[in-house]
Amino acid sequence: MAKLFRAVIMGPPGSGKGTISERIAQSFGLKHLSSGDFLRENIAANTEAGVLAKTYIERGLMVPDHVMTRLLLPRLEEMTRHSWLMDGFPCTLAQAKALNSTCDLDLVISLNIPYETLKDRLSDRWIHPASGRVYNMGFNPPRVQGRDDLSGEPLIQHDNDQPEALVARLRHYKDVAKPVIDLYKSKGILHTFSGTETDRIWPYINSLLSTKILSRPEMDTQHIPMP
Ligand SMILES: Nc1nc2c(ncn2[C@@H]2O[C@H](COP(=O)(O)OP(=O)(O)OP(=O)(O)O)[C@@H](O)[C@H]2O)c(=O)[nH]1
Ligand SMILES: Nc1ncnc2c1ncn2[C@@H]1O[C@H](COP(=O)(O)OP(=O)(O)O)[C@@H](O)[C@H]1O
Numbered sequence: 437m438a439k440l441f442r443a444v445i446m447g448p449p450g451s452g453k454g455t456i457s458e459r460i461a462q463s464f465g466l467k468h469l470s471s472g473d474f475l476r477e478n479i480a481a482n483t484e485a486g487v488l489a490k491t492y493i494e495r496g497l498m499v500p501d502h503v504m505t506r507l508l509l510p511r512l513e514e515m516t517r518h519s520w521l522m523d524g525f526p527c528t529l530a531q532a533k534a535l536n537s538t539c540d541l542d543l544v545i546s547l548n549i550p551y552e553t554l555k556d557r558l559s560d561r562w563i564h565p566a567s568g569r570v571y572n573m574g575f576n577p578p579r580v581q582g583r584d585d586l587s588g589e590p591l592i593q594h595d596n597d598q599p600e601a602l603v604a605r606l607r608h609y610k611d612v613a614k615p616v617i618d619l620y621k622s623k624g625i626l627h628t629f630s631g632t633e634t635d636r637i638w639p640y641i642n643s644l645l646s647t648k649i650l651s652r653p654e655m656d657t658q659h660i661p662m663p
Contacts, residue, residue: 443521444525445544447548453547454570464645468523470522471504472568474508476568489507496601505531505535509538527616532619542625542648543627544625546626553632557575558602560575561597
């Protein structure tokens with residue numbers, strides 16, 4: 437059996453984690469797990485953790501570490517037979533340490549995107565709240581303006597995507613992500629990609645993953661006893 441592959445994608449709000457994760461999931465058959473989608477599922481299902489998480493998200497705050505880990509780690513433990521890519525978790529050192537105690541990551545992708553680019557993208561971001569589908573009026577516009585492609589329902593914008601809120605969100609991201617990035621750097625699994633366009637970054641991520649994922653079955657031969 438090919439060895440399982442576990443990766444995390446990190447980056448500030450609007451850096452393209454969701455967009456790139458979808459491409460990775462399609463090209464390499466990894467399961468795309470998103471902390472935001474998972475929280476929304478729990479909120480929709482009214483689970484105890486979902487109800488608690490909602491009180492933070494509504495105020496534009498991050499969900500506390502213990503709530504995130506209690507929600508996500510059991511889910512990851514169910515995925516022992518799957519290769520996956522996690523988007524949006526861990527985002528603090530406490531979350532990274534909790535994840536570390538559950539599984540060994542093979543790779544961490546960190547997106548490094550200039551502030552001006554993030555500001556432009558997010559002020560143009562439209563979301564279909566029920567599904568979490570994301571559009572950008574320039575980059576990937578909906579087929580009908582203001583409407584979700586699949587359901588035809590109205591799209592909305594998030595207040596915290598506007599420039600005033602974005603500055604605070606980015607500062608917060610930098611503060612909490614720095615020790616996480618340092619941790620993964622010290623483990624030798626961090627790969628950072630810089631740029632202003634997803635389409636230009638994507639080929640580099642694609643070729644990195646091609647080497648890592650294609651080389652996995654060979655690595656399995658390490659377990660075959662030498663004659
Ligand atoms: N103009 C432009 N927009 C892009 C590009 N890549 C992604 N986007 C758009 O930028 C916005 C942010 O991308 P996402 O993939 O949602 O970013 P994210 O990192 O998952 O963001 P969060 O969910 O806030 O953490 C979306 O509206 C995308 O459609 C790009 O290369 N150019
Ligand atoms: N790893 C996490 N730790 C704490 N809170 C989180 C985490 N992931 C997501 N959240 C919460 O869920 C919300 C929605 O997440 P997401 O869909 O990734 O969108 P965004 O980061 O653009 O707001 C975040 O604003 C935050 O409140």
